[in-house]
């Protein structure tokens with residue numbers, strides 16, 4: 211967290227600043243993030259998806275530091291990011307905020323050919339061979355103590371079109387969204403306001419894998435869709451210290467391959483160990499094999 215100037219704290223940021231210094235700074239640790247990041251980049255994945263939050267209070271310097279971290283993960287062609295609720299903490303001119311991450315938040319050529327990006331920028335689509343990433347933004351500015359999100363009718367409509375189009379192409383569709391998308395996964399104060407309607411769009415058009423953050427815990431749920439069972443996965447924070455209340459920092463690795471008439475998808479969880487000095491394989495599970 212960069213030092214905040216007094217004038218930057220006249221807003222919701224004041225509440226967040228107090229929260230940070232009273233507790234969050236002891237929970238979210240740079241050294242933990244560095245450890246996890248090092249393990250992740252050493253394993254040389256084909257692609258990295260970051261589902262937010264990347265900053266705390268939305269201070270201009272935080273956005274620059276987050277951009278540096280994204281750059282450390284890899285070039286924009288190999289890293290996709292979406293914003294979380296903290297990334298829209300206060301209304302900030304885009305040039306001073308998420309615009310710093312723009313190269314990580316736009317379609318690639320393959321995705322653009324299939325689904326052109328709307329003027330509102332979300333959802334954008336990236337295609338990598340048999341796999342398509344559909345990236346949503348659920349980040350909205352809210353009142354203090356509220357961490358809710360919303361996809362909105364415009365994005366929901368575009369999401370439906372994109373899913374149906376990519377489904378017709380026979381691609382493995384991965385939706386990225388910061389807030390947990392299923393109804394009941396988070397309460398009114400911090401949940402997705404249009405979880406029901408967003409879930410309906412995914413059910414009606416089909417999706418294979420949905421990845422989200424926000425809840426800081428590992429969850430694996432299933433969603434029955436028109437094209438089969440989708441897996442909905444939440445992952446803990448990437449910076450959570452081992453002794454915190456929430457599960458320690460973790461990321462998940464997904465191996466996705468086409469099979470005869472279906473898909474195989476295996477998840478490997480990589481967690482920061484209790485001693486806090488190394489990362490280990492804490493879970494391995496085949497999510498689908500059909």
Ligand SMILES: [Fe+2]
Nearest residue numbers: 263294295424
């Ligand atoms: Fe969040």
